[in-house]
Amino acid sequence: MIIRSRINELIKPEFRLQVYKINLSTASIEEKSRRVKNELTKFKIPYHTLGDGTNRLAVHCANYCLKVAIDRDGGMDNLREFLYHDQTAQFTPEAYEVDYDYGTVMFCEEVRPMTLEEFKSKQDNLRKILTKLSEDFIIGDMGLVGKNFTNFGVTKDGRDVILDYAYIYSLSENLHMCDICAAKGTSYPLVPTSDFTGLTCSNPFHKKYTIPFHEFRMRITMEEQIREIQRILKKKHVHIIDKPHAILESSDDKNYKKQNKKTIGSITDEDILSVIKV
DSSP: EEEEEEHHSSSOHHHHHHHHHHHOSSSHHHHHHHHHHHHHTTTTOEEEEEESSSSSEEEETTEEEEESSSSSSHHHHHHHHHHEEEEGGGGSSEEEEEEESSSEEEEEEOOEOOOOHHHTTTHHHHHHHHHTTTTTTEOOOOOOOOGGGGGGEETTTTOOOEEOSSSSGGGGOOBBBBBHHTTTTTTEEEOTTSSSSEEOOOTTTOOOOOOOEHHHHHHSSSHHHHHHHHHHHTTTEEEOOOOSSESSSOOOHHHHHHOOEEEOOOOOOOBEEEEEOO
């Protein structure tokens, strides 16, 4: 089975290394975004901007959405979205390929963002989506309030999806327990508020309080996120891809697809490999 690496075909290793250096710099987010755009132009990567996020730049490239990390959090976001896509595929755009292990770029499905009017009219369906995701994840930056309408979109086949789902954390990681209860020797998980803008303790005898998601996220260190990603990777069968096109070892295409394998590599100064979803 021959598969295509969009990253190795379209994005030069030198560009990804420059992006990684920008990620590590101490410049402001605005300055980093400007530098990333300059690198896109310098390396003659045809694009137009779809959106400027806090940690990533989303651009149209070769009929895909290319998410470019602006800082190290953006690289982590790319890796998280790619690796969690299997579990969230019903509610998120297709995630095709990502750089590993810096996460500098990711190719995914380009989706039309919702208008504010659409967002308001689709509240019931969006609530169902977030409720379903909450069965397996702590979710953030997806609350059903007007300022978040740009984080939702509609695919070409009419699916309502979440455009940025990097800030989800698997319940299996046990990062969502109430600190106040834990200090008293009990164990109760935090659960979403009714509008999904924050978290509250599920202890019925506990005085109700709300933790804004950005405060909850500050508890989770980069090291914890890396360990989470490593645990996910250990559960997946992977192949290394280091060229624009590669022949997989398995000759049984049907069996390969059933096993839902991924390809994965690692970035070095000499050679940048990529992760590909097939």
